[in-house]
Amino acid sequence: MQTLTSLERIMKAVHLQEPDMVPTFEIDIDERVIEALKPGAVYEDFIDYMDIDAACYHETRTDSYEVLDKEKRIVRDQWGAVKKFSGVSFGIPMLLEPAIKSKDDLKKYKLPDPDRPERFNRIKDAVKRFKGKRAIIATVRPFATMRDSLRGQDELFKDMIRDPEFVDSLDHLLRGYYGRLVKNLIDAGVDIVLETADIAFTNGPMVALKHQSRFIFPALKEIVDYCHSRGIPCLKHTDGNIWALMDLIVEAGFDGIHPIDPVAGMDIGEAKDKYGEKLCIMGNVDCGNLLSWGSKEEVRDTVKDCIRKAGKGGGYICMSGNSIHGAVSPDNYAEMIRAIREYGKYPLSLA
Amino acid sequence: MFNLDELTNSVVDGQVAKAVETTQKALSAQVPAKEILDNGLLPAMNRVGSDFESGEIFLPELLMAGDAMKASIELLKPELTSKGATYAGKCVIGTVEGDLHDIGKNIVILMLEGNGWEVTDLGIDVPPQRFCDEIKKGSYDIVGLSSLLTFTMPKMPETINILKEAGLRDKVKVIVGGVPLNQSFADQIGADAYARDAVEAVVKARELVNK
Numbered sequence: 001m002q003t004l005t006s007l008e009r010i011m012k013a014v015h016l017q018e019p020d021m022v023p024t025f026e027i028d029i030d031e032r033v034i035e036a037l038k039p040g041a042v043y044e045d046f047i048d049y050m051d052i053d054a055a056c057y058h059e060t061r062t063d064s065y066e067v068l069d070k071e072k073r074i075v076r077d078q079w080g081a082v083k084k085f086s087g088v089s090f091g092i093p094m095l096l097e098p099a100i101k102s103k104d105d106l107k108k109y110k111l112p113d114p115d116r117p118e119r120f121n122r123i124k125d126a127v128k129r130f131k132g133k134r135a136i137i138a139t140v141r142p143f144a145t146m147r148d149s150l151r152g153q154d155e156l157f158k159d160m161i162r163d164p165e166f167v168d169s170l171d172h173l174l175r176g177y178y179g180r181l182v183k184n185l186i187d188a189g190v191d192i193v194l195e196t197a198d199i200a201f202t203n204g205p206m207v208a209l210k211h212q213s214r215f216i217f218p219a220l221k222e223i224v225d226y227c228h229s230r231g232i233p234c235l236k237h238t239d240g241n242i243w244a245l246m247d248l249i250v251e252a253g254f255d256g257i258h259p260i261d262p263v264a265g266m267d268i269g270e271a272k273d274k275y276g277e278k279l280c281i282m283g284n285v286d287c288g289n290l291l292s293w294g295s296k297e298e299v300r301d302t303v304k305d306c307i308r309k310a311g312k313g314g315g316y317i318c319m320s321g322n323s324i325h326g327a328v329s330p331d332n333y334a335e336m337i338r339a340i341r342e343y344g345k346y347p348l349s350l351a
Numbered sequence: 352m353f354n355l356d357e358l359t360n361s362v363v364d365g366q367v368a369k370a371v372e373t374t375q376k377a378l379s380a381q382v383p384a385k386e387i388l389d390n391g392l393l394p395a396m397n398r399v400g401s402d403f404e405s406g407e408i409f410l411p412e413l414l415m416a417g418d419a420m421k422a423s424i425e426l427l428k429p430e431l432t433s434k435g436a437t438y439a440g441k442c443v444i445g446t447v448e449g450d451l452h453d454i455g456k457n458i459v460i461l462m463l464e465g466n467g468w469e470v471t472d473l474g475i476d477v478p479p480q481r482f483c484d485e486i487k488k489g490s491y492d493i494v495g496l497s498s499l500l501t502f503t504m505p506k507m508p509e510t511i512n513i514l515k516e517a518g519l520r521d522k523v524k525v526i527v528g529g530v531p532l533n534q535s536f537a538d539q540i541g542a543d544a545y546a547r548d549a550v551e552a553v554v555k556a557r558e559l560v561n562k
Contacts, residue, residue, distance in 0.1 A: 086451045086476055094451030094475060153454065157411040158418070161365065201454070202530050203548070204406045211411065244406070263530055288531035292501045327502030 006053035007191060010135040010317065014192065014233045014255050014280045018314030022307055022344030024337060025054035027139070027196065027237060027258070028323035036330035044129055050337055053317075054135035055126050056194070059181070064118075078112040079149035098152035106169060114180040120188045127189035138190040139237075140223065142178045143216050144197035146170050160211045167215050175219050182223055186230050193227050193234045194258075195220055200240025202264040209244065217248050224253040235282070239322060240264045246271075250278050259283030260310075262321045269309035272316070280317060281310045285336055287320040291328045296335045303339035308350040318344060353382045355391035358423065362395035363402075365415025367422050374423040384430035388467055392420055396465025400550045403458075410454070417461040424464060438469040440560045443485050444495035445473030447506035452499035455529060455549070459495060462549040463556065479510035483517050491523050492560045495552065496542075498529040508540040524559040528552060 004012065004020045012019035034046045047055045065075040065083075073085040073093075080099030100106050126136050147153050150170055159167045182193055199206055199216055207215070220236070227234040235256040236249050241264040242257075249257055257279045260266045268284040275281070284306050285291065290298055303318060310316040318340045324333050343350055355377065361369035377387050399416045402408040408416075431438070442463055446456050453475050463470050471489065473481060482494055494514075496507050507527050514520045524543040527536070537545035543559055546552035 084451065084476070086449050094453075154414055154457075158414050160411045161415050203404065204409075206410050208409045208411070211409070288501050289533075325500065325502055327500070327504075 005132070006051070006134040007130075007132060010053050010192070011233070013314055013317050014235070016277070016280060016315040018346050020346060022311050022316055022318045022340055022346075023053040024318050024340045024344075025052050025056060025135070025137070026319055026324050027056050027194070028058075028325070029333075030324055030326040030328070032326045033324050033328055033330045033333055037334055044126065047130075047134065050334075051341075052134070052337070054137050054192070055130055056137045056139065057123055057126060057190075058139045058196075059141055064116075077149055079145060080109075081149040083149075095148050095152055098150060098155065100150045100170070101155075103166065106166070106173075109173070111173065111177050114177050114184060119181075120184060123185060123188045123190060131189055135191045136189060137192045137194050137235075138185040139194045139196045140178055140182060140185075141195060141197040142174045142219050142223070143199060146174055147197075150174075157207060160207060160215060164214070171215055171219055175222060178219065178223060179226065182226055186227070186232055191232065193223065193232055194237060195223060195234065195254075196237040198237075198239045200238050200242045200245060200264070202240055202261075204241050205244050206240075209248070212245065212248060217252050220254075221252045228253065235280070241266060246275055250275065254279065256280030256282050256317070258317075259319060259321045262286040263288045268306055272310040272312075276310070276313075276315055280315050282317040283319040283321055284310070285318065285320050287322050287325060287328055291320060291324070291332045291336065293329070294332060296332065299332050299335045300339045300343075303336055304343050304350060307340070307343050307348065311344060311348055311350070314346070353377050353380045355382070355387060358387065358391035359395040359398070362392060362416055362419040362423065363398050365412060365419050367415075367419045370419035370423045371426065374426045378426065378430075384427040387427055388424070388431070392423055392465055393467060396420060396462060399465075400462050400553070404548060404550050413458065413461070417465075420461070420465050439467035440492040440556060441469045441471075441490065442493040442495055442556060443471040443473060443482065443489070443491045444497065445477035445482060446475040446497045446499075447503050447510065448476055448478045449506060450498050450500050450503035451475045452497075452529075455499065456495070456497040458549040459497070459528065459546070459552045462553050466553045466557075468553075468556065479506060479513040482510050483513045483519065486514065486519050486523055487517065493556050494523050494525050495556075496525065496527045498527075498532065501531045504529075504531060504536065507542070511541055524556075526552060526555055526559070 009019040009023040013023050038046050038049045064078050068074045076082055082097035083093035084096055085093040130136055147156050224234040233255040236254040237258040239261050260268045260271050260283050262284050272281050285302055358373040403413050446453055460470050498504050526544045526546055527542045528546040534545045544555040546555045
């Protein structure tokens with residue numbers, strides 16, 4: 001088969017076709033892993049060096065933070081929430097004080113500017129470097145913004161029962177913002193939009209299906225529909241056991257689902273069998289234990305297993321079960337990529 | 352005999368005002384606080400815990416039930432504390448250093464409190480020394496260590512080692528929990544127990560203090 005560019009490879013998989021080989025990319029790659037495998041490299045250099053098929057850019061990384069206490073790593077995010085960075089995790093800080101504590105706060109609330117040009121600087125640089133060669137993916141996360149910045153998780157979840165109209169108001173507030181942001185990202189040249197708000201835990205959905213359908217999925221469907229109107233695929237990420245949510249994800253029109261969380265007991269073969277004709281299946285290589293502490297042989301075996309179960313006929317992107325976080329062994333990640341390239345060539349030789 | 356079913360149901364349904372009203376009624380009827388806890392709240396939290404575990408209810412319902420339970424416990428506290436050792440045990444809990452996740456930990460706290468435990472929550476991003484300092488201060492039965500991120504798991508053995516160095520390891524039982532953990536990790540680091548979820552945390556805590 002003719003060798004495809006990384007962009008073509010990803011797009012074929014996303015459109016449920018068979019590329020020249022199983023593609024790979026990661027939602028996040030910790031800088032410690034990058035430094036260990038390619039000392040001194042910035043993210044984009046690393047993507048080229050490892051020949052990763054897509055570069056992923058995060059909404060949260062484009063936020064502007066006002067530093068409130070440098071020593072304690074406490075900041076105010078662009079939404080007005082007070083947060084704390086742990087200093088060791090991926091740059092997603094924990095909420096200390098939400099932006100909207102009452103209905104009065106909501107009345108006075110002023111959204112950040114989705115058109116702020118600096119927000120798109122990295123995407124524009126990525127477009128210059130990768131456009132037409134590697135897929136440029138931008139992430140958005142409206143429900144996570146509502147939960148982790150505007151209202152706070154516990155209050156938001158309780159609002160769903162005690163004051164659902166309040167949650168509706170927050171949802172509608174954010175829809176305008178995200179509509180604009182997604183438009184700007186596509187205008188700037190992204191190839192794919194990836195929605196990354198976690199909506200499930202290890203044992204199942206965070207909130208009941210009736211709440212998912214009312215407060216979460218309508219906004220997601222708007223984003224998917226808009227992306228499709230511009231010819232851009234839209235993918236969904238959520239950790240956790242998502243069997244109960246798969247039909248909602250399909251109905252919303254998403255093109256792919258990540259990461260088929262192995263820690264939550266998600267079986268990639270079952271996901272492929274049940275949803276492989278509707279969704280690109282992405283992920284499932286365990287990064288909790290295997291990539292952190294497993295042997296290279298175990299990593300190869302798992303990659304082979306994932307490709308065997310989900311690679312047939314295309315429509316699979318081999319990725320970790322969440323991200324390449326700071327505890328992942330750099331050697332194991334390199335081994336994972338080697339194994340994908342070795343065993344992922346179409347036609348697949350794995351029985 | 353006062354029927355505590357109404358209290359149980361109001362907590363299960365997350366009705367804070369009704370839980371408060373029913374608790375007040377029971378106290379006015381001279382029902383001992385310990386009996387209200389054991390026969391009103393404990394069955395409620397056990398039901399909520401098992402419904403959550405089986406996917407019949409979700410976080411919003413669990414949190415509302417937790418609020419109702421806490422409101423009721425607040426009313427019981429004066430009597431419970433004045434009569435001495437009525438708690439099932441005393442637990443200090445926190446998410447280990449570098450980790451900012453607290454959903455799982457908070458559910459464990461809810462379940463422990465609903466089962467009559469006195470719980471001190473150290474919050475998130477808790478350095479090993481902070482656990483040690485707290486254990487020095489109070490007479491805890493259990494220390495609960497939570498972690499969601501693989502790369503913060505090493506903080507658990509670090510915490511256990513600091514407890515050993517401070518001569519406190521034998522005074523407190525260590526339970527660990529969190530998505531990336533398993534029993535073999537707990538064994539490897541010398542924890543006393545691994546709890547897969549909040550319901551199991553309560554069971555393990557009870558077993559450890561009854562040993």
